[in-house]
Amino acid sequence: MRNVMKATTLESRFPLLAVEHGCIISKDADITAAFEVELPEVYTVTAEEYESIHATWCKAIKVLPDYSVLHKQDWYIKELYRPDWEKEGTGFLARSNGMHFNERPFLSHRSYLFLTKTTKERMRRQSNWSTLCRGHIIPKEIQDRETALKFMEAVEQFARILNDSGHVRLRRLRDDEITGTEKETGIIGRYLALTTEDTACLEDIAMSAEEMRIGDKRLCLHTLSDTEDLPAAVATDSRYERLSTDRSDCRLSFAAPLGLLLPCNHIYNQYVFVGNSDEELRRFEKSARNMQSLSRYSRQNAINCEWIEEYLNEAHSQGLKSVRAHFNVMAWSDDTEELKRIRNDVGSQLASMGCVPHHNTTDCPTLFWAGIPGNAADFPAEESFHTFVEQAVCLFAGETNYRDSPSAFGIRMADRISGKPLHIDISDLPMKRGITTNRNKFVLGPSGSGKSFFMNHLVRQYYEQGTHVVLVDTGNSYQGLCEMIHRRTHGKDGIYFTYTEEKPISFNPFYTDDGVFDVEKKDSIKTLLLTLWKSENEPATKTESAELGSAVNAYIQLLGRDKGIVPSFDSFYEYMRDVYRKEMEERYIKVEKSDFNIDNFLTTLRQYYRGGRYDFLLNSAENIDLLHKRFVVFEIDAVKDNAELFPVVTIIIMEAFINKMRRLKGVRKQLICEEAWKALSSANMASYLQYLYKTVRKYFGEAIVVTQEVDDIISSPIVKESIINNSDCKILLDQRKYMNRFDQIQSLLGLTEKEKSQILSINQSNDPARRYKEVWIGLGGTHSAVYATEVSMQEYLAYTTEETEKMEVRELAEKLGGDMEAAIRQVAERRLEERTGQ
Incomplete structure (x- = not known):
């Protein structure tokens, strides 16, 4: 046919x-x-x-x-x-x-x-x-x-x-x-x-x-x-x-x-x-x-x-x-x-x-x-x-979409054009490729720029991938996330410490799980004692530092010989007062008071001894073990303006993290300081801060400093030398508030014109149909891009710092027997229905 x-x-x-x-x-x-x-x-x-x-x-x-x-x-x-549900994770927030x-x-x-x-x-x-x-x-x-x-x-x-x-x-x-x-x-x-x-x-x-x-x-x-x-x-x-x-x-x-x-x-x-x-x-x-x-x-x-x-x-x-x-x-x-x-x-x-x-x-x-x-x-x-x-x-197409990182580890952000999820690695892959030399991060974002959302989003994903996270917060930004983790892990993780008059934060800097005091542990105790003794603008002399180090070492040796002594600040104070002072007097070469005034030391630290104003601070009977807790938040908002308590609390937290850093081999560690770094910026703490930032990379760890005030980073040389110069990953959020002063920020952070243009483009053309804030991430001064932090309604309710929204979730959680996850699920469903109905 x-x-x-x-x-x-x-x-x-x-x-x-x-x-x-x-x-x-x-x-x-x-x-x-x-x-x-x-x-x-x-x-x-x-x-x-x-x-x-x-x-x-x-x-x-x-x-x-x-x-x-x-x-x-x-x-x-x-x-x-x-979504690849096998890689998404099994957690409630990951699924949402x-x-x-x-x-x-x-x-x-x-x-x-x-x-x-x-x-x-x-x-x-x-x-x-x-x-x-x-x-x-x-x-x-x-x-x-x-x-x-x-x-x-x-x-x-x-x-x-x-x-x-x-x-x-x-x-x-x-x-x-x-x-x-x-x-x-x-x-x-x-x-x-x-x-x-x-x-x-x-x-x-x-x-x-x-x-x-x-x-x-x-x-x-x-x-x-x-x-x-x-x-x-x-x-x-x-x-x-x-x-x-x-x-x-x-x-x-x-x-x-x-x-x-x-x-x-x-x-x-x-x-x-x-x-x-x-x-x-x-x-x-x-x-x-x-x-x-x-x-x-x-x-x-x-x-x-x-x-x-x-x-x-x-x-x-x-x-x-x-x-x-x-x-x-x-x-x-x-x-x-x-x-x-x-x-x-x-x-x-x-x-x-x-x-x-x-x-x-x-x-x-x-x-x-x-x-x-x-x-x-x-x-x-x-x-x-x-x-x-x-x-x-000239008429060739010259660019493509953002690409997913080939690394197995990373965080999820979103493409700023379409909102497609992106997997990016800002810790491991840049180190392997030689783009960065450390995993430390510096985060700068003014109030309202979405800084808390981004940080909650980051730490939640790091935690779900096996990271030990220690947070020092001053604004209850991580309370919702911490409570969810606490309930899901039945108290094994999600430990939330906060200071109240009824139950103040207390520590024992002389306690170790196994009784081992290595060189770094001894140095951290010495640094703590110097911080308690000397004022911010009064640096310790070489003799004072050496003498105090000798006293700590002698006390630790005494603990090894006499098991009846309970390691605490009280017993150390009594050792200095009764034993070490007498030993100093009997020395062949006398130590003058102008070189090391032990009476002044004992008088100054008397308030931390039994019966003093702050006797609770360094004599914890519980001996908190943070070594195996994977998500720990220290909320120190109540003491941030206390010139005596704030430096002590923060330095002890740092010492606890360093113990975790040294002891946990092959485990990723992350220390995040929201505003606590200000207390660490004194002359006495400069060497400690520099040590932390330079050493943490050797122990598969990273230190993250988060701040919102430009004046703080501009005015402190310690911050510049210790934090910024040792943070190869810089993260900036919406800087339009500082548009007229951005040249100072650019100079301080060593940003190129390309990076400046990217940062100033943040949130300039956001899609009104999507709820998100943009964030700039720069790696080693050579790789940088702007991403969107977009989260589900469930994540939003877990991360939010808005008081009315937090109260709504908390009140419902109390009615449900303390189940934050169930409360968030119900509130999220109601809000999504309301949004769909409109």
Whole structure:
């Protein structure tokens, strides 16, 4: 039976013959090398870096032999986020976070590069010679093996130039990634189905002058194929106004509006056709002469002659390489109304670049066919325009989405464009790669910037991954999270210490689990005693420090000999008063009171001895064991203004952490100080603080200081020397309150102009449909980006510092027998219902 339908099989028209050794061979004997391209992350590239990337592309293209085609194909596909429940964690908050982001739509980006070696004749052919139009394709044989070998050498040079740039990386695609396997579809199959799914299947392709359709997907094609459609000028990058301020610039590539900023399913095709530049210029010379001779008959000829002359002058004066180029945006949808909106969106994005939007329906089938990976040589010559390499590269898509860290350890943040969850490692991977030399972090954010939310979010995830967390807080910021952990672990973790008149915080600095006092333990006791004795502006002398160290050592030796003595400050005080003072008097070499005044020492510390004002502080009978508690919060808001208690409490907490740091081998430790660092900034504590910050990295630990006052960090040299200089990870939140003083912060933290621009872009263009705050994270002064801290309603209620919200949850928890988790679940469900109802 004769086929009366105007249809044929894909097999008979298919232009590709084979894939061998990572190369695609067409039936017309064209050879194509295929790569996956890794571009820099969006909003992380400066104007200078865009210039460098542009120069690298130009340098690489110039090594390609004549009659080569560069086809860069960027895929932007809408996808829905699916949590990996095995990695999410089993905790209530981890699950709620996964449910919050479940099926969150985002624009996935993949970039590919195809380098094709063809012939002079093939590059000149027009659309009527496309393989799509031919009745039968007879495979040709590669005649010149030497040409093929030279082309592959050029391809290797091309890849090396880009990979050595440090900004763009190429990865050669394997054969099965191109053709696919029994279980997964290759890139060719995905293109013919316009999908990124691994199990894509081919569908009917309908082509006409009015519309092209693949299955239910209707195509919409906009082309830049004529110089009249192009902007008056192009550049390597452009200023993105929505994230820029009058003091900072956010830069994107010139073609960014056709990439991540175009929120629909689309493919952005970029072609550069490298012919024989000298031959092209000679042809232009001839054409200019013809135009000149005919100029008297038409003013248009005179204008064309002038344009050609200008093109030739530019080429010869600057030694530019003449090429042809073409760019198109291929978008699609299965909904007619959505397709109209997409058409308008693509047109407006092109117009924002200064281009004339040209919606092309007639050439859509041939351009789609030429876009098949490995079939760029089939591109119709009349759809391209003449230009130079430098100008053509300006229209390349230059950035991609934020990438997940390959590390198993990390925290979850969100992409600032789409809100897609991101897994980032700001502790281990930067150390392995040499980006940072320590895991310490410095956090700066004014009140209301979302600092507490970010820190709660960070410590919760660190804790769930096995970290021992010690928090020193001054504002009940972690109370909700701590109580949830306490109930879930049945009191093993989630220990919350707070100071009240009825139950004040008390410690025993002379207590150890196993009775072992190493050098660091002795030094910490000595430092504590010096802090209690000397005022902030009165540094201890070398003799006083040495004598007190000797006294501590002698007391510890006494404990070893006499097991009847209970280790405590009281027994140490009695030892100093009754034994050590007498031993000093009997020495052959007398110690003058001007060198070490033991009476002054005993008088000053009398208030911490039995019967004194603060006798509870250093004589705890409970002997708190923090060594195996994985989440401990010290709330010291009630003593933060007490000049005598605050330094003592904080130093004992630090000593407890150092004990944990030394004793727990191979376990991640984290010390977080919200405002306690102020007490550690005195002259007496400087060496202790420096020791902690320099040593903690050796014990798989990290120290984090959180502050909200710029004046505090600017005015304290101790903070700068001890904390900032030893914190390779810096985290800043919204700094708009300090916009006019940010130069001071920039100088103090050693921030680059790039980092300054990123920080000042925080919260400048937030999506009103999502509730989140942005945060800037900088690593080692070389890697930095802005992320979104977005949490579920359940996490919000656990982290909130708003008094009314905390009270609502607490009152409901009391009714439910103290079950914070159940209370948060009920309040969250009610609020989500109210929000949905509105």
